[in-house]
Amino acid sequence: MIEADNTVDCVVIGAGVVGLAVARAIATSKPFKGKDILVLESANAIGTGTSSRNSEVIHAGIYYPEGSLKARLCVQGKTQLYNYCEERGIGFKRCGKLIVASSASQVSQLQAIMTKAAANGVHDLVLLTSEQARQLEPQLECSAAIHSPSTGIIDSHALMLSLQGDFENAGGILALNSAVANVNIASNAIQVIANDGTTLYTKVLVNAAGLYAPTLARQFNGLDPKHIPTAFYAKGNYFTLSGQSPFKRLIYPVPESAGLGVHLTLDMGGQTKFGPDVEWVQSPDHLQVDARRGDAFYAEVRKYWPQLKDGALEPGYAGIRPKISGPNETSADFLIQGEREHGIKGLVNLFGIESPGLTSCLAIGEHVVQMLSD
Numbered sequence: 001m002i003e004a005d006n007t008v009d010c011v012v013i014g015a016g017v018v019g020l021a022v023a024r025a026i027a028t029s030k031p032f033k034g035k036d037i038l039v040l041e042s043a044n045a046i047g048t049g050t051s052s053r054n055s056e057v058i059h060a061g062i063y064y065p066e067g068s069l070k071a072r073l074c075v076q077g078k079t080q081l082y083n084y085c086e087e088r089g090i091g092f093k094r095c096g097k098l099i100v101a102s103s104a105s106q107v108s109q110l111q112a113i114m115t116k117a118a119a120n121g122v123h124d125l126v127l128l129t130s131e132q133a134r135q136l137e138p139q140l141e142c143s144a145a146i147h148s149p150s151t152g153i154i155d156s157h158a159l160m161l162s163l164q165g166d167f168e169n170a171g172g173i174l175a176l177n178s179a180v181a182n183v184n185i186a187s188n189a190i191q192v193i194a195n196d197g198t199t200l201y202t203k204v205l206v207n208a209a210g211l212y213a214p215t216l217a218r219q220f221n222g223l224d225p226k227h228i229p230t231a232f233y234a235k236g237n238y239f240t241l242s243g244q245s246p247f248k249r250l251i252y253p254v255p256e257s258a259g260l261g262v263h264l265t266l267d268m269g270g271q272t273k274f275g276p277d278v279e280w281v282q283s284p285d286h287l288q289v290d291a292r293r294g295d296a297f298y299a300e301v302r303k304y305w306p307q308l309k310d311g312a313l314e315p316g317y318a319g320i321r322p323k324i325s326g327p328n329e330t331s332a333d334f335l336i337q338g339e340r341e342h343g344i345k346g347l348v349n350l351f352g353i354e355s356p357g358l359t360s361c362l363a364i365g366e367h368v369v370q371m372l373s374d
Contacts, residue, residue, distance in 0.1 A: 008036040010204040011192055013180055013216065015041035016051035017156060017361050018353050019208035020163040025365030026206075027170035031373055037172040038202075040194070042179035047160045050210050051358070053287075053319030055238075055265045055276070058082070058092065058152040059356040062099075063255055066119040069334040069367075074356040075121050077363035078150065081159075084362060088162050091155035091268045097250035098133060100142035102303040107144045109254045114146060124149055139246045141306050151250060155268045156358060163361075185222030185344055204346040204372060211284040211322040213351050220347075227342040229324040229335060229351050236276020237289050238316040239297050245272035251304055262300040273316055274301055280327050281320070289315040324352035336364070338371040348372065 010032060012023040023039045026032050043049070061075035085092040101107045110127060117125050126147045128136075133145035164174060178198075183205065184191040192200040209216045214231040217223060245266070253261035262277055274297055294313050301308050325332035335351040342349075348368055357364070 006036075006038075007189075007201045008038050009202065010035065010037040010206070011190075011200060011202045012037070012039045012206045012208055014208035014210055014213075015039050015043075015046040015164070015174060015176075016049050016208070016210050017047060017160050017163070018051075018210070018350065018357050018364055019206075020046065020160055020167060021361035021365040022206055022208055022350075022368050023172055024163045024167040024170070025362070025369045026204075026372070027167050027172040029369045029373075031369075034171065037167075037170075038200070039167070039172065039174045040178040040180055040192075041174065041176050044176050046164055046174070046176075047157060050319060050322060050354075051156060051160065053317060054156070054355070054358060055263075055273075056153050056156045056267060056358070057250065057265060058094075058154050059359045060117070060124075060148045060150045061120050061122050061356070061359075062113060062117040062125070062148060064116075064120060064356075065333070066116065069336065070356060070360070071120040073334065073360035073363040073367060077356070077360035080362040081154070081359060082152070084162075085154065085159070090158045090162055092152055093268065094150065094152040095249055095266065096147060096149045097151040097252055098128075098137065098140065098142075099146040099148065099252045099254065100133065100140065100304045101144045101254060102142060104143050106254050110144055110146050113254070122148075122150070137247055137249060137251070139305060139307050140251065141304055153250070153266060153268060154358070180216060180219070182219040182221065185220060185347065190346060202346075205348070206368060207347075207349045208353075210353065211320055213322065213349060213353075214324070217349055217351075223342060223344060223347070227337060227349070229332075230326070232323040232326045233281050233284050233286070234321040234323050235279040235281045235286055235318055236321060237279060237293050237318045238273045238275035239289075239294055239313040240316040241272040241274065242312055242314055247272070247305075253300070253304060262297055264301070264305070274313065275316070276319065284320050284322075287318045287320070289318050291315045321354040322352060323354055334360075334364075336367060336371070338374075340371075340374075346372070
């Protein structure tokens with residue numbers, strides 16, 4: 001908890017992987033070296049929201065529109081993240097993934113993915129025939145596949161602990177159980193009022209509240225509501241595989257609306273999980289996995305792994321994508337707003353930081369620092 005009223009140089013709201021990466025980038029940057037920087041987190045621990053409920057995949061930067069923030073920050077962030085993990089001894093595996101066409105009609109989609117990836121600066125993809133794909137993964141069934149060797153997996157909690165350590169070593173302070181009630185924006189300072197009534201004054205405020213970023217921004221007195229997008233919640237359910245998986249790589253079907261299809265991923269402990277699917281819900285707290293959805297999982301997974309046995313899938317966990325585009329809409333880009341967009345000096349809002357937010361976190365941190373330095 002915050003113990004006293006304070007004036008600080010920067011407040012970051014949210015201690016998920018993106019909030020921590022942004023706070024670390026600010027605390028270690030030249031303009032903020034030695035300054036008072038505070039991270040406010042409403043929960044009693046770091047990374048308890050979206051950051052704890054994803055696939056822990058390091059994405060290559062394949063799917064996103066050319067020139068988008070998602071494309072640029074993912075490609076940049078992937079390299080930064082692998083280097084950071086190697087430097088800090090954070091667990092990761094560059095296991096690679098296969099994007100599979102389950103029918104001849106989907107092969108043209110693979111060609112389109114190859115073209116989009118190249119436009120984004122991803123040049124290591126290889127188009128495989130069904131026979132070549134089966135040489136890599138003998139139980140895989142497909143008409144053709146793309147091999148992405150630079151896709152990987154990461155121990156996301158170890159990453160967040162390292163980001164927190166860097167932030168605190170640079171003099172930053174993390175305050176848990178410190179939810180923000182509202183914010184008052186004035187010409188000379190930004191007033192942040194916590195739920196317990198504690199008041200802070202700061203010149204820089206970064207809203208990295210993830211799923212709750214749009215809701216929180218509506219409590220910012222002085223920010224024109226036209227700059228705040230509508231939040232949509234796309235729930236993703238995961239099912240885990242009982243027993244050992246025959247696959248060494250991640251397996252993804254061609255992308256579908258709002259997500260990347262029911263894919264097979266591995267975690268650092270060797271557990272195989274399938275998901276996420278796409279279930280539009282009204283609340284970010286809708287986190288129960290409905291076991292009945294498992295029937296649809298079997299059907300989807302058997303398109304590329306027909307040997308999946310009945311009864312092999314168990315309900316795992318669910319996560320919510322913090323989307324700012326709704327059903328039947330084109331998936332929105334990251335929306336990172338600074339003074340140029342809303343006219344308020346020192347305020348940065350991060351909206352719609354869904355996948356590839358984890359992969360992009362270090363690049364997002366640099367991007368925010370650059371915005372604050374301009």
